[in-house]
Amino acid sequence: MAVRNTIILAAGKGTRMKSKLYKVLHRICGRTMVDHVLTQVEKTHMDNVVTVVGYGAEDVEHELGDRTKYVVQEKQLGTGDAVIKAEPLLAGLDGTTMVVSGDTPLFTSETFEKLFKYHEEKQAAVTILTSKAPNPTGYGRIVRNDLGIVEKIVEQKDASKEEQAINEINTGVYVFDNQALFDSLHKINNNNAQGEYYLTDVIEILRAAGRIIAAYQMDDFNESMGVNDRIALSRATKVMQARINHHHMAEGVSIINPEDTYIDVDIQIGSDTVIEPGVQIHGQTTIGSDCKIGANSEIIDCKLHDHITVTSSYLQESEMLDYSDIGPYSHLRPNALIGEHVHLGNFVEVKKAQIDEGTKVGHLTYIGNAHLGRNINVGCGVIFANYDGKNKHNITVGDASFIGSNSNLIAPINIADHSFIAAGSTITDDVNEYDMAIARARQTNKPGYYQKLPYDG
Ligand code: UD1
Ligand code: CA
DSSP: OOEEEEEEEEOOOOGGGOSSSOGGGOEETTEEHHHHHHHHHHHTOOSEEEEEEBTBHHHHHHHHGGGSEEEEOSSOOOHHHHHHTTHHHHTTOOEEEEEEETTOTTOOHHHHHHHHHHHHHHTOSEEEEEEEOSSOTTSOEEEEOTTSOEEEEEOGGGOOHHHHTOOEEEEEEEEEEHHHHHHHHTTOOOOSTTOOOOTTHHHHHHHHTTOOEEEEEOSOGGGGOOOOSHHHHHHHHHHHHHHHHHHHHHTTOEESOGGGOEEOTTOEEOTTOEEOTTOEEETTOEEOSSOEEOTTOEEESOEEOSSOEEOSOEEESOEEOTTOEEOSSOEEOSSEEEOTTOEEEEEEEEEEEEEOTTOEEEEEEEEEEEEEOSSOEEOTTOEEEOBOSSOBOOEEEOTTOEEOTTOEEESSEEEOTTOEEOTTOEEOSOBOTTOEEOOSOOOOOOTTGGGGSSOOO
């Protein structure tokens, strides 16, 4: 049975990134480059996927898990040497093997499919995926003869002046007849400017053996962009960002300024939601319909239901139910569950707390390790003092209670339904239903005392 295999090359250190992190583990829109590649390969339905790892092997394996098999290339002797490491897993199989680099994160499975189809039509030994680059510097060049037939690929550093003028580049993606690939790989050498075993040399070898070399030129150079340094990383991010934003807009989301909106891959957003400039949405976030995400908000791993308004706020690992709102300048820390129609105003921080339907927390308040019932009014400047210096303790506040401004609630404490805390109180004891608690020093007025003071305002 003819099989389809893919080899992903990911053993290089990526010296040009000048980073502690291995090149293929740099992220674009929330996902590592090599994961982007593997995800698209998976969509193309392969029988075998083998990733060649070397530098940072453990980290790459940790990142990709058992979605692929691995082979190790101890020394980075070149792309040809890397591919040959997969031989023990693939040699002898009848079928087609695609080779793709872990540093070309923008390819789509549609392009891979087209490449396979073209390859099968041409009955070629190899089909090279090429594109026309506005600036081909750094890429291998596709050298064709007068009839337009591909003769070889020349690397930048080995290219003559004339060859450097060619703007058709090798994208680093190829499909090979599996047997032809491994047979010819044994014939390459490292007599070149970089002293490396180039996979690209296989083309000349197959051509000399009279095999058919095909080249499929894709339309969109951007999709084939290779990332070797931080400049290319930012360019690739821009392309991915535009793709993601375009997708959401096509699905009915309004993005006021897509150039300045940063949404990770795999985020779901409902229709008629409006996203203002400078917003970042990361991780496993989902956002419902008819929401408004205000300028410069950052949302990480959150679930926002429908009709939510977020105004210039920072939200982490939390959930907001329908018609709730937050901000400006507020912060949900992990495990905040904000109920329907809850209003959180400005400078409010909530952590590990549940706030039930209809409760209002208007201004300058910290709530941590707490459960607030329904329809509570929390005044300005209220502090849930949940930490005794060693442990965190809980606070509960019952339905329809009123917490006056500038109160401190010292945990652990239970405040029953329908309680009233007078403003400025420091509450250390439980409060029963329908009681009012007041805990502040009484005011004394001293008549005429102003004139006895040194103050001369
Ligand atoms: C390579 C191609 C070039 C093409 C470009 C497209 C070769 C010789 N050159 O150049 O024609 O235009 O990609 O982006 O193939 N790697 C290993 N082991 C090694 C060397 C590299 O696994 O020993 C991996 C790297 O991690 C990387 C990929 O192979 O993911 C490509 O290597 P890189 O050094 O980036 O090649 P380029 O110079 O970009
Ligand atoms: Ca590269």
